[in-house]
Amino acid sequence: MASILKVQDLTKTYKSGSKNLTVLKNVNFEIEKGTSFSIVGPSGSGKTTLLGLCAGLDRASSGTVVLNGHALETLNEDQRAAVRNQYVGFVFQNFQLLPTLTALENVMVPMELRKEKNIRARSLELLDRVGLADRHDHYPTQLSGGEQQRISIARAFSNQPEILFADEPTGNLDEETSEKVEELLFSLNKEAGTTLILVTHDLELANKTNRIIRIKGGQVIYDSELANAETSI
């Protein structure tokens, strides 16, 4: 199967005062299209930094990230924005809906950026799929956390992304709502054939993905694929 994301020798160093702080060090992995993948690790291990670099939200200090054939380090911010708009969907822990837009408008924005036509009907369809068609004209503040996250999932799938990045998607939700959101995320992922990359603390959730890598101190200390390969050897 073809690779959608290839990470090679990825290192990220921040300058903190006079010191350099390395938060990611020589990370390598490759993800195939259509699979699901989770990154787990304790707080401060570098999970979110890794997700940010993979999604082109930030630049690596060294190493490469190739997303659907595009080497992100060679692109400027606007070009990376184009790549995100074209191939990437996001689901965030704190939803990150645009507060001044209605639920429907939030879902429409990625499509509008792509200058697509007939987006209203498609967005309503997506809202229907997440069970919130009747709340389409509500603003984020008028919705509960679970509802906001469902809207953000609908938005994430609105541009039919090749790859979906989810940063602790259930981190701010109660158990019951979390289950619904997880179910939605996985089923949509399966239906659309999207690659799913999850960053989570929740091992139960991570176990539902095809592959898990564990990070600690900025380095990959466990990769389920390698472990399986070793076991099978």
Added chain:
Amino acid sequence: MSIDPNNFQSNSSAKWLFLMAWRDARKSKSRLFLFVSSIILGIAALVAINSFSENLKDDINGQAKELLGADLELSANKDDFSYPFLDTLDYELSSENSFASMVYFPKNQGSRLVDVRALEGAFPFYGVIESNPASAAQSFRDGQAKALVDQSVLVQYDIQVGDSVRIGKVTFLIEGALISSPSQSMAATLVAPAVYIPMKYVEATGLIQKGSRVQYRKFYKLNDLDSEFDLDAQLREDREYLRTEGIRGDTVEERKRDTGRTFEDLSSFLNLVAFVALLLGCVGVASAVHIYIKEKIRTVAILRCLGAKGRDTFLIYLIQIGIIGLIGATIGAFSGTLLQTILPKVFADFLPVEVNFSISWTSILGGIATGLVVSILFALTPLLAIRKASPLLTLRNTSDGENSARDPLRWLVFAGIFIFIFGFAYLQIRDLSNSFVFTFSVLMAFGLLVLIARLAMWAVKKFFPTGWSYLWRQSLANLYRPNNQTTILIASIGLGTALITTLYFIQGLLISQVEITTDAGRPNMMLFDIQSYQKDEIAAFTKEQGLPVLQQVPVVTMRLSKINGNSLADVMADSTLNYRSGAFNREWRITYRDSLIESEVLVEGEFRIREANTDSVFVTIEKGYAQSNRIKLGDELIWNVQGVPVTSYVGGFREIDWERVQTNFLVLFPEGVLEKAPQFHVLITRVKSTEEGALYQRDIVKKYPNVSVIDIGLILTTVDEILGKISFVIRFMALFSIVTGLLVLIGSVILSKFQRIRESILLRTLGGSKRQILTINSLEYFVLGSLASLSGIALALLGSWALAYFTFETSFVPNVLPVLLVYFSITSLTVLIGLLNSRGILSKSPLEVLRSEIQ
């Protein structure tokens, strides 16, 4: 679908950008309203004043004939003058002889110096003599002994229409109160208000005798003159004749130019006031947008995350600010147009013409354009931050999103702001160096305020009172913690306070300059036109009344005929001779004495007295006058003393303190030269009370009708009234600045609420009582308000001192009371608005507020 991001050039459509701008704006109405209100007020002030100035200019042009009351006015010091050019023309003539004289009111035995105007003919041919009753302006000329007396005199002496007034030997019935007439200036009214009488009674008054100073005016209405005919050019052509005949000519065109020039200064001043209001609006825009964009950075980050380009997100907010600015400017421009209807009422006492209301589209469109430019220009600095907002902000809080301080484009915006302020100031006052001084002062004031704010933050942090109560510590820490409002509040409130306080100080300065003259011990009554034979008699009479004779001065009138052998004709013919024609044209009033008085000091040359009849005559001249007329020590001056030539030499220069009520003279002769020349005398005394002054004046007028009395106390009262009117106008104009400043204050405080809301809610959640939170907020606003108003007052003191020292050349002692008043009002207003804001947060449940406000 696949793309090649390396060739990704496509920008979002304009339609989408506008749509997003609208979507984003509709939930931020209240915040955008604050931004827009600054623009509305600033532009309203600008448009109101510009429209008013334009209408005034139009009306001066349109009503120019009413300003003069005739097509041509000729005046001279003699009765029998003529102008041959008029011989062939068909005209209507009206004559006026005017002279200063005392009038006497038998009703209450009051008397006063007035300008008697004996009128014959139908003057004014254009416009009217305004009187109360209106018919009196005509009926006083019906052949009876009737007079039209300036209304201020009637009020001062409690005289009514129907009472009588005695002028010289004739008693006139007061037919009406004179409100205004063409060719009447406020300055002239100050010393000698006008009283109109019919010409045929002049002789009977017995006041016009040989040697009396009478101004003879002739007003012409030229019936068959082509409207295109340039009367001005004609007068220029005949100037040689007019000069030798001692005739001065005034045409409609010239009056229009003079009046226009006077009111150009007024317009410039008003325009600057409007500009200051607009500048305060600009500060409002910058601070409102600054905070607004801070809140929007997260939204921008999400959009960037979803694939929006930096340029697109920047454009969304630029469009939003531009449209809101345009709406504000339009509302402002039309409000300003309505507002200008009030201005003619405010300026009523100063306007030479009736200003009509008309819509000035130039001002409206100019105002709208200015509003749009101001909105965008002053929003650009904060807006630049959007371009650099990182999408990473969606994942975590980083400071990367706010690195606009390093954006080099910032400098371009600053340059734009400088050019705008300078260019706009230039457009308003049309003077390069003054525009530069104005721009520099405003930027300097702003820079100083920012510096004070930064210093205050640094000082509070450095010397933090760790031992103080929690409430104090929390509120003081708010001054320097992230998202603090210290700089923006001190800059905006401080600038407003500085402008308003400066206006107040300057007004006080002007008034105190006038008050100096009323100090105890200073002379306050001046008698002139005393004939030589009356001199000793009047001095004795004055002493009999228990009044001191402080000065008794002879005055000789003469003309200057040659400077170093050059006559006026030589000076006109030879451009290398730098002497001014004014020195030859004026009628000199000169005294003679052998000593200097306390108001003058010799600064150059010698003060030489004449010991023998054969000695040369050395005069001393006021230094400033000599310099401006290029007269040097040793120059020969030949005078025409009523027909007799007198040769003199410049012996020395004197500096004179003109502020004292004394007879001061530009040229001083030594004794032993002018004693036999025709002369009159001036006597200066001091009365202790108004009543004493009135009695003394009454007796003088009764015994010596030819003598005129100037009551300085009375003039000061009138000056006070005029200054009162002027200060009302200044205050009215300052109101624009005050209200804009207040809006900026309200805006800044309300916007700061959004910065403090999380903390207030958190504190409440943690168990903070309503009172504790209110105390923290009030203390913070108290410190901010105090710092801002004190900085503003300090700036005003500095500015006023500079103005007093350099412009008015006087010392500046500020009045403490108004300073305290400004401090307390601005500070309590800041606290009040701050508290009114917090009330909203505190009356709701924390969750409710968090849900509705934070998003």
